[in-house]
Amino acid sequence: MPEGSTKDGIGASVRRKEDKRFLTGSGRYTADISRHGQLHVHFIRSDHAHANIKSIRTDAAAKADGVVAIYTGEDVAADGIGGPICGWVVTNRDGSPTNEPPHPILANGSVRYVGDHVVAVIAETLQQARDAAELVEIDYEVLAPVVDLASASEGVQIHENVPNNMYFDFELGDEAAAEAALAEAATVVELEVRNNRLVPNAMEPRAAVAEYDPVDEAYTLFTTSQNPHLTRLVIGAFMLSIPESKFRVVAPDVGGGFGSKIYVYPEEAVCTWASKKLQRPIKWTADRSESFLADAHGRDHINKVRMALDANNRITGLRVDSLANIGSYLSAFSVVTPTILHAPLLSGCYQIPAIYTNVKGMATTTAPVDAYRGAGRPEATYLLERVMDAAARQVGMDPAEFRRMNFIPKDAFPYQTPVALQYDIGDYEAPLDKALEMIDYKGFEARRAEAAKRGKYRGIGLSSYIEACGIAPSAVAGALGSRVGLYESATVRVDPTGTINVMTGTHSHGQGHDTTFAQIVADKLGVDVGQVQIIHGDSDKTPFGMGSYGSRSLAVGGSAIAKAVDKVIDKAKIIAAHLMEAADSDVVFADGKFTVAGTDTEKGFGEIALAAYVPHNYPHDRLEPGLEETAFYDPLNFTYPSGTHIAEVEIDPATGVVQLVDWACCDDFGNLINPMIVEGQVHGGIAQGVGQALMENAAYDENGQLITASYMDYCMPRADDLPDFKVDYTVTACTHNDLGVKGCGEAGAIASPPALINAVIDALSPLGVTDMSMPASPEKVWRAINEAGKAQAAE
Amino acid sequence: MYQTNYVKAASTDEAVGHMSSGGQLLAGGMTLIPTMKQRLASPETVVDLAGCGLSGIEDTGDAIRIGAMTRHVDVAESAVVQGAIPALAALAGGIGDRQVRNRGTIGGSVANNDPSACYPAAVLGLGGTVHTNKRDIAADDFFTGMFETALDEDEMITAVSFPKVAKAAYLKFPNPASRYAMVGVFVAAGGDGTRVAVTGAGSDGVFRHGGMESALDGDFSASALDGVAVDSSDLIGDIHAAPDYRAHLVREMAKRAVDAC
Amino acid sequence: MTNVNLTLNGKAVSADVPDNTLLVSFIRETMALTGTHVGCDTSQCGACVVHVNGESVKSCTMLAVAAEGAEVTTIEGIGSAESLHPMQQAFHENHGLQCGFCTPGMVMSAIELVEKNPNPSEQDVREGLEGNICRCTGYHNIVKSVQAGAQKMGG
Secondary structure, rough: OOOOOOOOOOOOOOOOOOHHHHHOOOOOHHHHHHOOOEEEEEEEEOOOOEEEEEEOOOHHHHHHOOEEEEEEEEHHHHHHOOOOOOOEEEEEEOOOEEEOOOOOOOOOOOOOOOOOOOEEEEEHHHHHHHHOOOOOOEEEOOOOOOOOOHHHHHHOOOOOHHHHHHEEEEEEEEEHHHHHHHHHHHEEEEEEEEEEEEEEOOOOOEEEEEEEEEEOOEEEEEOOOHHHHHHHHHHHHHHOOOOOOEEEEEOOOOOOOOOOOOOOOHHHHHHHHHHHHHHOEEEEEEHHHHHHHHEEOOOEEEEEEEEEEEOOEEEEEEEEEEEEEEEEOOOOOOOOOOOOOOOOHOOOOHHHEHHHHHHEEEOOOOEEEEEOOOOOOOHHHHHHHHHHHHHHHHHHHHHHHHHHHHHOOOOOEEEEEOOOEEOOOOOOOHHHHHHHHHHOOHHHHHHHHHHHOEEEEEEEEEEEOOOEEEEOOHHHHHHHHOOOOOOOEEEEOOOOOEOOOOOOOOOOOOOOOHHHHHHHHHHHHHOOOOHEEEEEOEOOOOOOOOOOOOOOOHHHHHHHHHHHHHHHHHHHHHHHHHOOOOHHHHHHOOOOOOEEEEOOOEEEHHHHHHHOOOOOOOOOOOOOOOOOOEEEEOOOEOOOOEEEEEEEEEEEEEOEEEEEEEEEEEEEEEEEOOHHHHHHHHHHHHHHHHHHHOOOOOOOOOOEEEOOOOOOOOOOOOOHHHHEOOOOOOOOOOOOOEEEEOOHHHHHHHHHHHHHHHHHHHHHHHHOOOOOOOOHHHHHHHHHHHHHHHHHHHO | OOOOOOEEEEOHHHHHHHHHHOEEEEEEOOOHHHHOOOOOOOOOEEEOOOOOOOEEEEEEEOOEEEOOOHHHHHHHHHHHHHOHHHHHHHHEEEEEOOOHHHHHHHHHHHHHHOOOOOOOHHHHOOOOOEEOOEEEEHHHHHEEEEEEEEOOOOOOOOEEEEOOEEEEEEEEOOOOOOOOOEEEEEEEEEEEEEEEEEEOEEEEOOOHHHHHHHHHHHHHOHHOOOOOOOOOOOOOOOOOOOOHHHHHHHOOOOHHHHHHH | EEEEEEEEEEEEEEEEEEOOOOOOHHHHHHHOOOOOOOOOOOOOOOEEEEEEOEEEEHHHHHHHHHHHHOOOEEEEOOOOOOOOOOHHHHHHHHOOOOOOHHHHHHHHHHHHHHOOOOOOOOHHHHOOOOOOOOOOOOOHHHHHHHHHHHHHHOO
């Protein structure tokens, strides 16, 4: 662990300010909140993947003990309640818009996945709500499910306005150029990969507590959200028609999100709606089983990849044709994830003159699929880093050297890719070299030979990734179909005594903002980190902001804070100049002190703060009293973290078990504010990527039943599944934000799956194995070994 | 969970009395309580056995007798068990996780006869005896099918005895998600010959594998199992392992168990 | 309904609860100590781990009535913000937590693990935490925390 410096500003591994409340059980998660007189809601969910609702009989349930109300889709429709909207849509190849079907918060007429919300049973206790739910009779007309992604277009149509079950048909790049490159190539590498479907599984299940104040005609919703302002906007403006000024949304401590808590879900809207109808607070807490069924899932792509190489093994073209499983409804970022967050990443770290991709977003009768840690970028990186290894193997090159020779050179920045992005800065060889050294790449063949003596197959695999974070200029996002802005906000309020409150529009659900953001402020103002309090997650307290996802909090939210602090300093300098009877331009601020250049006259930051609030001797002709500034920061570009991750595995041929024996990674996140927190983010990201590559898979059967619907069958990484990780960094500072930061939250999850699968294939390559799908489960690996053995025996 | 009534029995007789009026026995609760939480079981009465005095480990000379309410942690950490049948202590130390071992009991595990449980492999592999309030049941007669045993409706396990054997070992291939045995093989060599019991794999629950037993009786070595066929037709197939893979693992775990003996 | 009497974090408590009340509900709802969490419904995640008579148990898989007379210790009972337990302190110093949701169960498991094995190896810790799932940390820093906590508890 980086020890950091003794000071607690930027670059120091300050221990987290938020830890104590979590370590002592004083954290306040949504499920910990109870309101006087609250009722409990239990949702009856569809048992069928696809069905028409013929009738719902609630009379017996309504008479059961403690039952206060039972609502169905008809009640929702009668009140004119809207559904959660899709936050970002795309234009199809033919110029038509994305097909957007309605998404009622309680099913009206049809159900479209197992877990779909059908009836809300509200009672005095949860026990009573559940007991009563068993008395509700629902008569379904079962329809054919659509489960298989590859054949989804041929399935029964799921939504009236989504022909061929295709929500969108997106393209990016130059098809003619990519096809020409493939036609002229010395080598064409072809690969089809499946990016397996995952369940995000934040450890805190979703929950909501809503209450209505009839006197103020105002609602308060406590909810497990990564972006309370967005929740307020969507539920208030699009679903329940609540004036935003009468709607407070609080996301208190949130136990992990990984994307799954970005979206507005039906449950929190039902709680809010019912809180007014019943004039009682309404509480809902998901069971883990409900989370499996009805949290938005992640990934689930099929990608067909063709890469062109010239005679010198330089990449000349790339074509990717993808199917993305979007599931039963369009969740908030379900469209942007496999398109705008995916296609522009297909250039990776490489110079590829011609790229074309087509992505078809398909409807199936499965849970909605949306952004999950990395969101589109892991899928792009996976297919690209898999095909890079396949290409190296095909032309007989070392995979590290093949990558190196195709890297965008460090003197080529800013670099315009053929898929829309302009990378501002990077140096891809430096982290590659460092990671190779960290894992002792040169010594690998000796380790492979040693393992072979023990009867194990050892393999090594690389992944050199780039990601686009900190989305991005709002104007560009808007032009690409975003319905929201993508700036961030901050208010820095200096108290009269010099302590500082920072209200941020981002949200922390494990990332340590209380500490990282405080370090930025402490560093810039020269105060102790303990003097800085970060406030987030309450729409009544913080300025309108976009929340936390896409590794944006530091690059965008941190930049907004830095900007607000700069405004504070600018104002404070004028106050200081007045107090010290100096010209503004002669005042210098450093280490928490204002000095007049060339003199020993100085004023402390605290003195200026006091003067701002007790403005007896004050430049009233120039300034208002007080020391509080708000800034909104709209980024000029994405940020582009990059790096190389290397996995080393050993496979037991007798069982097929893949043991992850070593991991080295070197990332370029730009400047680091708190290296300890950054390292923790990398660890967690890698673990989720290891989960995807080796263990996790959300599987539906042919009837559309989720068969991995609990931890009994959905394989979560545990401590003994993982090794220690070797983590290091190189730095090229981001050129377009003042902090020079890029973001680190998703990198591990983006980089790691292809590194692992490449390592597994490398281990098995002496047997002739060239492909392995995720997750590389023991059975799958055992079969690959067996079949390779049979093939070799036949030769 | 449905409403239920809880009673704590002070003796085996009292517990049996509750059983005859429909009471469901509660030992460690590691299976019953999750099942009740899922509303898959709705006993009107649960009868806690914690006060029946059924916990304890005793060396009876040629066997080890373990009271039904003895927890996995107590078996795992017992010097008596570790000395006499180390494979049994190791098996108990590998059941579930630390918290399961702190609550789960041998009686509950054996009575439930979950096809993925570890203990049935030890009972059958060692040729143990299940003691009940009514009789002693030989292991070979006890396990009658998936989640089914020879226990009568008013019969409860009071203890399980395991004969001391010359050598024994248990090897488990855990289900990567649940950590239950996807395949577990208990191999024991004693005076009456070799016994090989397989858990986690059989559609009818734990079973002995005669082919491997005779192969090992002839030559107690892992390589003796190489040619032994494991019929996959009666094995479980699920998303984690198809029957043929399970069959392969049965032989592989058996070989490793022999090596570990 | 049954009257349950037990010692919770050193204090005698008593309440009438329905017989099907889980120990975790008794702690969280009846006793309003919300540091113990519920992260799954199949007894696997370990967010609900507490000590019953000094041993770690999943409080979601035990009836409250079965804890009659027991000494139950939750995360709130092992240290305070002013005076953290050595294991809590180790998690803080080694960044062994992120979102904090699994943390109470993780710390309670870790304490028992170290009480039984005062000097655990990395592998001992990884295997000993089999019953606790964390989604944030990749366990790397949790393992470091537990080993550091073991040193502190021993010293």
